[in-house]
Amino acid sequence: MKKIYLGLLTFGLLANLIQAQNTISVEKKYTKEIARLAKDKKVKVAFGQIEEQKEQTTKDHIKLTEILAAPFKEDKRGVAFAQLLREAGLDSIWTDNVGNVIGLRKGVSDETGYVGIDAHLDIVFPEGTDVTVKKIGDTLKAPGIGDDTRALANLISMLKAMNKANIKTQKDVLIVGSVGEEGLGDLRGMKYIFNESGLDIDSWIAIDGGSMGRVSNAGLGSKRYKLLVKGKGGHSWGAFGLANPHHALGMAIDVFSKAAWEYTSGDISKTSFNVGRIGGGTSVNSIPFESWMEVDMRAISPKNLEEIEAIFKSSVEKAINEYNSSGIEDEVTYELIKIGDRPSGELSEDIPLVQRSMAATEYFGVTPSLGRGSTNINIPVSKGIPAVCIGRGGSGGGAHSLHEWYVNDEPHEESIKLALLITLAQAGLDK
Structure with a gap:
């Protein structure tokens, strides 16, 4: 019995050691940084605005979903997204040579390097697909309703909240509706931004995926x-x-x-x-x-x-x-x-952007997990530029099918607040 006990004890210690090695470590300084940000008066006002405009965010979500953005045919949705950005308030808006819709929100410092945050405009469905949104109870159904149209609405809500709360950042922030994320689009939007646009990108945040928790720091x-x-x-x-x-x-x-x-x-x-x-x-x-x-x-x-x-x-x-x-x-x-x-690539979990993303996730009571995916961050990650991909929030299913559905079951719009906190932590909040 003693041998069996010792064997089980050894196995248990080994299992705990393996678990400890796989445990994500969030440094205290980033946990404190996120907590300070969340307690800032202007950030609290922005959080309140995000909650207050929840109904309008859903309307924006439906409006954009019902504009089909087939592969290589994102222009009409891009025009609508640009108009929503314009109404929310930006210093300048432009559409680049491949169709990315880019909004600039200027920072107050002379620091160089943009902090970018994006959601992709395109969906996988071809021209002629019926994208009329059907509402059944609290469930929205339509091709592309989740991937990635909800994230576009999140960006609009975040921008509105920043402006209504009079939040200023140290660095310039780019808010982007990108093209070519899906399938044969082959990340052409990101390839242009990082290879040809001439924009000096300091770091990148992509919103694409499911519920809160997963933080992608690697590209497949x-x-x-x-x-x-x-x-x-x-x-x-x-x-x-x-x-x-x-x-x-x-x-x-x-x-x-x-x-x-x-x-x-x-x-x-x-x-x-x-x-x-x-x-x-x-x-x-x-x-x-x-x-x-x-x-x-x-x-x-x-x-x-x-x-x-x-x-x-x-x-x-x-x-x-x-x-x-x-x-x-x-x-x-x-x-x-x-x-x-x-391209493939992976960033260390120790870099500030990844740490901030995990700390912000923990702030909302969700355990973060690092992951790998084929998303817009493949391009910056392969170049060693700090980038993460976070979820759009809510619940959903049937991605890439005609039966795709989405439910916004976050009463306090935590996923939008998450995106805001990460952006502010990376760009720097002006006091």
Whole structure:
């Protein structure tokens, strides 16, 4: 019995040690900083304003949801969002070369570097989708109602509250409705801001996700390709034996799947691969002249992402060469088209922005958890620029489906207050 007890004690100590190693540590100085901010008279006024305008925030939420923002077609929603920003009050508003709607709220100091906070304008649904909001009790239903339209309404509410409470920040703040977050948008809005706009970004806060608690400080990288295989095409009987793009594509899938599975099953951090879409052909009795597939590969490690990409490319080349050498008549050709490139990256939990985000989350009685996702912060994080992604709040489900729903079950609009506290902590509250 004594041996069993000692064994259990040792196991328990080990388990506690592992748990302690995985426990998120929030430094006291950031806990105190957030508490001081929350007690500031002007911040308290802003909190009250956020609660008072809850009904209007819901109206803004519905208004924006009912303006379809299909991939690469965000302009109409962008115009409406810009108007709401203008009505809320900003020093300047502009739409950049790719469609990001950017509002500037000037700080009082000469410190350089903007603090940006954004929600994305686009949703996954194509043109023609019915985005009429249906209200059933306290539940709002419509495609895109949660992801990420609610976050846009949160930004408007936060901005209004800052202005009504006459809050001044030390640094300039950018409030942004970004484009291209979803799917083949490939983070084009963030890529432009951080690579081409010339804006000096000090730090970035994205609102995208579910309820409060999760703080993403890492970006899950991905590589996406479209493989296009072409041949002459012909009749399935009369031209039998002619090179068939579908057959070549099938061989490419087989070769890649085997090599990729062996690689991802090895001793590496999590890496994935997926053939998500396949198409081509004209009829069941025709040899197709074209065949295509779309492939998604993801990895925590940038190195692993490069390696799985290399495996994909070499597998395709090997498969096509083998197929063309198999005795078929003529041959197929292929083209690899990159349709997505999201870099990986991770920030330490010790940096001020991450600490402030966790401390602010704790202030509202919620236990923070650090996470990784494929969001707008992938770009700044990959460059080492402080960035976090926080939730839009409330409850919801059915994301990316026609049955998406959202319930604002936060009586005191805590998620909007959370965004405000993090922004003020990062930009500095002027006394």
